[in-house]
Amino acid sequence: MTERTTVPDLGVGVGLRVPHYRGVLERRPPLDFFEIISENFMVPGGKPRHHLERVLETYRVVQHGVSLDIGGPQGPSPEYLRRLKALARETGTPWVSDHFCWxxxxxxxxxxxxxxxxxxxxxxxxxxxxxxVQDTLELPFALENTSSYLTYRSSSMPEWEFLTEVTERADIGLLLDVNNIYVSSYNHGLDPIQFLEGIPAHRVVQIHVAGHTHVGEYIIDTHRGPILPPVWDLYRLAIERIGSVSTLIEWDDAIPELDVLLAEADQARSERDRALAARARGETSVDAEAVRAALCALRGQPAVRDPGWLQGGPRESAGKESDHEAA
Amino acid sequence: MSELDRLQDFISAALRRRRDLSRDPVIVAQAEREIHATSHFSPARHLEIYREQFWLRHTQSLLEDFPGIAGILGQSDWERLVEEYLLAQPPASFSLRDLGEKLPAFLESADFLPQRELVLDMARLEWAHIEVFDAPALPPLAPESVATLDEEALASARLLLSPALRLLDLSYPVPELRNRLLSAKGSLVDLPLPEPSPTRLVLYRRELSTVHCRLRRAPFTLLEALSRGVSLGNACEAACALGEREAASVEREVATWFADWVARGFIVGVR
Structure with a gap:
């Protein structure tokens, strides 16, 4: 991968989650693409693969992983990569992504x-x-900026410089999670506007937006609830800077009815169109100072104490089966 | 060892600690060397956010996969089991799907648990559910592929069983208990514990659902021998060796059993 233009703009998609299978397969709502958590489908058969095959009949599917372990002492396992590549061949995903993490x-x-x-x-x-990884998969590969709840004394540069260095040296894409910028900015006292201005715009292949949960002293990236106004503001700023790029709504906890999720996708389209129009005019639709002020004002506001938090989203598991019968 | 490896080893070990990290002065001191404090949290408290999530995430995953065990044990013993298990068998696979793979073996020596034999049977059943749930689907054996075999070839034939099938020889009738627990969506507070009763099951996938059927001793022995790659003739002999009644049953019913097993997709090949 060399330039973002080699990766298509798929429009606006949502994460494919178990509670929506029936609604999606029966109604086939108009959505530009679905994103799947790769690990949930890296199995040989059964319900997960069946449902994925049905979804692929109608929709583009993009793969996003949570377990590659790009930064740990061990690194990605060959077996993991083999199974990831096999799944990618079946889904036809235009790129594969995971996270800047260990x-x-x-x-x-x-x-x-x-x-x-x-x-x-x-x-x-x-x-x-x-x-x-990118050479092995023979597909464009991207890493996503994560939300975080601690910072290290050994760090010698801001996060955006780190993302830039890695994506440039590896010649890979950046999956920009706008909500994670907001979450980490609150948690570590960063300026989200400066963060956004620091990322390598030409490397961005996809954007994630999601809800989060404010628990008082910090914000957790729960992927729960609707996307909040300051995150939409940051999203528009990102689009104004980057241009037209695939956008995904993540909603993994307290998953709502399908129609609620579809409405959120409509909202993303509307925000995207507004930002692209502003970009075409050479203007901005966002008051950056208001975004900074909103982040500061959040401190001291009432917080949720039962956040729930399951990284990677729900999976389809055998334990949920309830249709056992004596043959 | 590099600086990065050393930092990651420290954090990885800290997150698997069962108790609040702020109570351990060694962890607190090392956290202060590695992690920034903020105006609202100490370095150890920042680490504690991740430690809490380690336990929440894996407890939740095991609860999804082993609801029957959780129902038998109730909250207190369930939490102790999860704690002891995760300390003894930390997650190693990239997939949470594999988290409970070693739970049945772990339970064999988990003397601290009440109703251990019942819990062990439930663990075997629930792990089998997980294995059957996403196993590959292979087309069932076409009856004509064995119709042409003469008697000698048939006796020496080795039949391949579906990968989406597990045989379970249990001491308790746990499938019924599990169904009641799932229906009750809670613990076993008002449900009587079952008495021991030999329970031989075939757990398999029909369409996309996991179902089971009970087998008598002779057909179970025969099918179990086939699953180990024993030839058809020797598998029948193993079933006949159980006793006169079983031998008579094999003689009388074996053709019916096979017709049923082929129809259910238990058998997927012959070699």
Whole structure:
């Protein structure tokens, strides 16, 4: 991958989640694409694969992973990559993505997206591996900026510089999660506008937007609830800077009715159109100072105490089966 | 070991600690060396956010996969089981689907649990559910592929069973208990514990649903032998060796059993 223009703009999509299977397959609502969590479908058969095949009859599917472990001591396992590539061939995904993170060490997989220190050593490790992953998959590969709840003393640069260095050295794409910029900015006292201005716009292949949960001292990236106004503001700023790029709504906790999700996708289209129109006029639709002020004002506001939090979204599991019968 | 590896080893070990990290002065001191404090949280408290999630996420995943065990044990014993299991068998696979793979083996020596034999049977059933749920689907054996075999060839034939099939030889009637627990959506507070009763099951996938059927001793023995790659003739002999009644049953019913198993998709090939 060399330029974002080699990756198509698919429009606006949503994450494919179990509670919506029936509605999606029966109604086939007009959506530009679905994003799947790759790991949920890296199995040989059964319901997950059946439902995926039905979805592929109508929709473009993009693969997004949560377990590659690009930054851990062990690195991506060959077996994982083999299964990921096999799935990619079946879905026809135009790119594959995962996260700027690490997932465990000493043979343990923590199933979390742990933040990396922003150091030269981490840049070397992640960029070398990312290049190998992209070559192995024979598809454009992108990494997503994560939300985080701690920062390291060893970091020697801001996150946006780290993302830029890795994507440039590895020649890969950036999956820009606008909500994660907002979450991390609140949690670490960053300026979200400066963050957005610092990312390599020409590397962005896709944008994620999602809801989050304010628990008082920090914000958790729960993917729960509708996208909040300041995140829409940041999204429009991103589109004004980057241009037309595939956009995905993530909603993984307290998953609503399909129609609520579809309405959120309509909102994204509307925000995107507004930002693209402003970009065409050489203007902006966003009051950056108001975004900064809203973030500051959030401190001290009432918070939720039961956030729920399942990284990677729900999976279709055997434990939920309820149709056992004695033959 | 690089600086990055050392940092990641420290965090990985800390997140698997069962208790609040702020109570451990060694962790607190190292966290202060590695992680920034903020105006509202100490370094250890920042790490604690991730540690809490490690336990929440894996407890939730095991609960989804083993609702029957959770129902038998109730909250307190269930939480202890999850804690002991995750400490003894930390997650190693990239997929949460594999998290409970070693739970049945772990339970064999989990002496601290009440009703351990019942729980162990439930674990075997629920892990089998997971394996059958997403196993590959292979087309059933076409009856004509064995119709041409003469008697000698048939006796030496090895039949391939569906990968979406598991045989379970259990001591308790756990499928019925599991169904009641799932229906009750809670613990076993008002449900009587079942008495031991030999329960031989075939768990398999029909269409996309996981279903089971019970088998008597002779057909179960025969099918179990086939699953180990024993030839058809020797598998029948193993079933006949169980006793006179079983031998008579094999003689009388084996053709019916096979017709039924082929129809249900248990058998997918012959070699």
């Amino acid at each position: 997932c465990g060490s000493s043979g343990v997989h923590l199933h979390d997206l742990l933040p990396l220190p922003y150091t030269e050593e981490a840049i070397r490790r992640v960029s070398e591996r990312a290049r190998v």
